[in-house]
Amino acid sequence: MKNFSGKVLFLDRSDINTDEIIPAKYLTEISKEALKPYLLEDLRIDGFAQGKDIKGKSVIITRANFGCGSSREHAPWALEVNGINMVIAESFARIFRQNMFNCGMMAVELPGQSIDHLFQVFSGKETSIETDLEKNVFILKADGLEEKAGFSISDFDRSLVVSGGWVEYADAKY
Template sequence: MKPFTHIDAKAAPLALSNIDTDQIIPKQFLKTVDRIGLSKGLFYDFRFDEAGQEKPDFVLNQPAYKDAGVLIAGDNFGCGSSREHAPWALLDFGISCVISTSFADIFYNNCFQNGLLPVVLPAEAVEDLMAQARGGNHVISVDLAAQTVTAPDGRVYGFEIDPSRKHKMLNGLDAIGETLQKAPDIDVYESARALDTPWLERA
């Protein structure tokens, strides 16, 4: 998993509440476990019409927000069914941070397991960031170590994050990576078990 430390990126405002995981990545794109290429399905019904043409009024299709690295979203982002494809699709599109007033629990947890940083801020802060993102300068900074979001006008907003999740994000540790940190202890245990209970090692 790629570590998340600090980014300076375009922020795209998506002022919609209760965006569920089927809207983030519709079910027809869930037939693969390959994380590469899922960006084509991200917000598919928002981005494309029935003929498969881009809808020019959708924020991520607008030239000003091409290559956005941060998404500023409405309340309860990521609700609905559990699917890791949702953070995968966002990351594959180039979005590594989502800012909202609240996230659905399962989506929030999946973000940390896959290297996507979900930032919770008060409504006033999100509204301010949305307004500034709609302006001419929409580059914001997100610093995980300092736990801050810096708006285009220089205003700084602090956010809370669980220390263990922060550590894993900073160091790029998913569940497997976290376990492998204990590899020496695991090796010692397995060697001792092989000596104490050799019958358990038989094929």
């Protein structure tokens, strides 16, 4: 199972699309590793600097409809090769969300007000998150602050995370 804890990158915008996560011109790469330098290359958010802000981060917290647009699984892969295995958002585009779990990664939805609260308390601070998959709780920490946030994922999504993805699951079963 992958790691779902570590430092947090806050992206304060809704509708971040897969062209922004990984531009189409890099889809000619056959290896996932080759995508690494280009993650979020075309994302324009005030105060976001691609090189410096991605480095060392393990989790993204963002707003609504993350991953809309193209079906490219290169989007989760570009996150994965940068050490980011989990995105927490108010909502996700369907294909992106499914791609994350199919890769054994996590796309977790929290209510809009919880996301607002996390942005208010932690955005701009050096924040870390611990994910407890047994108890379904996130523990966020920054500057001596600590908060817990419960979450839920479906049994099916959990089984994909635990079994390492959909290919092995489906080939054994169908």
